[in-house]
Amino acid sequence: MKIPPQLCMVCRGGKLLCGLTFCPIEVANTLKPRVTSVTGNEVYGSSPPSVFVGRHSYPKVRVYPSAPPVVGDTMLYEDSGRWLSMDMEEFLSMRLSLLRGGMQVRDVSVANPDYTMQEIQVMAISSRPVEIDMRVSKPFSERSVRLSEDTPPMGPSAPLQKIAISESKADQRVEKAFYDTDLLASEAMSSLYRSGVTVSQLTRALSVGALGTGRRRRLVPTRWAITAVDSTLSDALVRRIKGYSELGEFLVFRRETPGNLFVGILAPSTWRYEWGEAWFPGSTWNLWGTNPEVMIDYEDYRGRDTYPDIGGCYYAARLAVAEYLDAVRRQAAPILWREIYPSFNLPVGVWYVRENLREMFRSKPERFSSLAEALRHASIGMRVPLEKWVSRSHVVKALRSVTLDHFMGDMHDGDRG
Structure with missing residues (x-):
């Protein structure tokens, strides 16, 4: 079967735009990685902690408390900030050893959770691994990876047939928000983030309904919770960034990882933003294409009111660049591009974009006085021709338009003189 790559890049396994009842890419990929072999119907291990909330059949969802079949310090299993130091095979083996016991929940409202759900909520906000004993009704299958x-x-x-959760020690910062049923979820996330609570912790707390005003607390599918956290946190940072003075020069950042190239240009301007991806033939979302497919989403100073076609990576990247600009107390127009090559052919989650860009912005940038110089330098090592990137770029066009307007204004001032 051959599906147009443009369709896969928009769908990414979530919308089934090809008309099939399953994603052939995701199905094929579930059989590739190594999966921990487990015999029997009982698992005892230390949850990092880890809880996954599904989205299919929403508002009837499945909640999956998870643990590897090992006891001890398993916090690395959920610490995305440390995953970049791992080789991809090691990372996959670790994450795929998280065994999930699924329980059907018919009502996503958790304003008055039952005993089991409350135990799962408390486990999810724990500051250290929690030992759990799960009994399931049938063997684990690699097809459910x-x-x-x-x-x-x-x-x-x-x-899941039965679960026993040992005593956990809640992160006191998250626990305070958990018991504050008058605090809005967005306010809780922003406050906790400022106090040092990680994106992973916030996602888990939001997902199990541990944040928000009492009567409105809901289970949030993990997929949605990740984007909600990235979006909410970056929104707050961007509002603050708009009060800073503009950069005085162009900054160019670059980061190469196996199968990927990340490039960032920060232009002296009021806030504008774009995230672009180029998927090469043989990469995850361009398995059947013959040419690199470029997709870019953007926003102007006012932001955007529609969900980007490019998906959750848009907000993960936005959070990373907003963190940098807030740290240096400057306003700018970020142009962020990523090239994905054939050797990168497994979907691993938006954390990969967020953490790689965070790392990229810790590096020393090259500095330039013009957009043309910045673009020329950014293009070094890129496999997609610069002209193709620029032709799709909304921010480059806007910056060139502003430059032209200023030039024409100077010309008219000269005429009047």
Whole structure:
């Protein structure tokens, strides 16, 4: 079967735009990685902690408390900030050893959770691994492995029959928000983030309904919770960034990883933003194409009111660049581009974009006085011709238009003189 790559890039396994009842890419990928072999119907291990909330059949969802079949310090399993130091095979093996016991929840409202759900909520906001004992009704199957563009890889699942959760120690910062049922979820996320709570922790708390005003608390599918956290946090940062003075020069950042090239240009301007991806033939979302496919989404100073076609990576990248600009207390127009090559052919989640860009912005940038110089330098090592990127770029066009307007204004001032 040959599906147009443009369709796959928009769908990314989430919308089934090809008309099939399953994503052939995700199905094929579930059989590739190594999965922990587990015999029997009982798993005892230390949850990092980890809880996954599905989205299919919403508002009837499945909640999956998860743990590897090992006891000890498993916090690395959920610490996306440390995953970049791992080799991809090691990372996949680790994440795919998270075994999930799924329980059906018929009502996403958790304003008055039952005992089991409350135990899962408390586990989810724990500051350290929690030992859990799960009994499932049938063996774990590698066909239920989860590889997604949005969420980190997850190991196999089976219907949960019974679960026992040992005593956990909640992160006091998150626990305070958990018991504050008058605090809006967005305010809780922003406050906790400023206090040092990680994106992964916030996603988990939001997903299990541990944040928000009491009567409005809901289970949030993990896929949606990740984007909600990235979007909410970056929104707050961008509002602050708009009060800073503009950069005085063009900054160019670059980061290469196996199968990927990330490039960032920060232009002296009021806030504008774009995130672009070029998927090469043989990469995850261009398996059947013959040419690199470029997709770019953007926003102007006012932001955007529609969800970007490019998906959750848009907000993950936006958070990373907003963190940098807030740290240097400057306003700019970020142009962020990513090239994905054939050797990168597994979806691993938006964390990969967020953490790589965070790392990129810790590096020393090259500095330039003009957009043309910045673009020329950014193009070094890129495999997609610069002209193709520029022809699709909304921010480059806007910056060139502003430059031309200023030039014409100077010309008219000269005429009047």
